[in-house]
Amino acid sequence: MSKGNRVSLNILVYAVALASMPLVGFTNEPPTSLDAGIFSKDQAKAGKRLYKQHCKSCHEGSYFKPVLLAWRGEPLSTFFELMTSAMPENDPGSLKHDQYTDILAHILNISGYTRGEKPLNSTTFSAITIDKPASK
Ligand code: HEC
Structure with a gap:
């Protein structure tokens, strides 16, 4: 040769x-748990701003913890698809993919899930099962 x-x-x-x-x-390894530190603090902060603009008029922050518990056992991708296609209810699907991703980071943050170093990566969502935060 x-x-x-x-x-x-x-x-x-x-x-x-x-x-x-x-x-x-x-x-x-790709994460499989919602509580595996799958979003970053900075991302949650960016998501908070977007959440105030687009979601807060209808949802208090406390709305999401029980919603996520009700979704236990489902893939995060299914939840994310519903959120991106049905919300905000008055203008469904109107935000950019990355904006929904940041908003999801904020929702996980205020619902007590563990923060990590890296931002959410939506390509991993189908492997992540919705579970409850270990701290709760
Ligand atoms: C104009 C009002 C309105 C706005 C704005 C709005 N929503 Fe909703 N949302 C609703 C209503 C109504 C429901 C259904 C209520 C229920 O079933 O509890 C809902 C349900 C949801 C659910 C639960 C879905 C389920 O079946 O478990 C999620 C998650 C959600 N909204 C996320 C968001 C996000 C994220 C935003 C901002 C991008 C947003 N919503 C903006 C009205 C709104």
């Missing part, structure tokens, strides 16, 4: 290994 071939084979092996890694990071 010539040197050039070996180099391109190495690149191929590397590309295959990279493609099979989880999307969230190179070392971490």
Whole structure:
């Protein structure tokens, strides 16, 4: 085998290994729990501002804790899809995907879920099961 071939084979092996890694990071397993520190403090702060503008007129913050408990056992992706397609009720689906994601971080924050270092990543939502915060 010539040197050039070996180099391109190495690149191929590397590309295959990279493609099979989880999307969230190179070392971490993707999260499966809502309480695994899946959102960041800064993101929740950004979400709070958006929440005030788009949701607060109809929902007090305390609305969401029991709602999330009622959703226990369901994938987070299902909840997120409902939220993005049905809310705000007076203008459904009107926000950007990232804005809904930030609002979800705020909702998790005020409902007592654990904060983490990284912001929410919606590509992981289907693997995350809604559960209750361990602290409660
Ligand atoms: C104009 C009023 C209004 C606004 C604004 C609004 N909602 Fe709602 N929302 C409702 C009503 C009405 C319901 C259904 C009430 C119920 O079943 O308790 C609801 C239900 C929900 C539910 C529970 C769904 C379920 O079936 O468990 C979530 C989550 C939710 N809203 C999130 C949001 C978010 C996030 C925003 C802001 C982007 C928002 N809402 C803005 C009126 C509104």
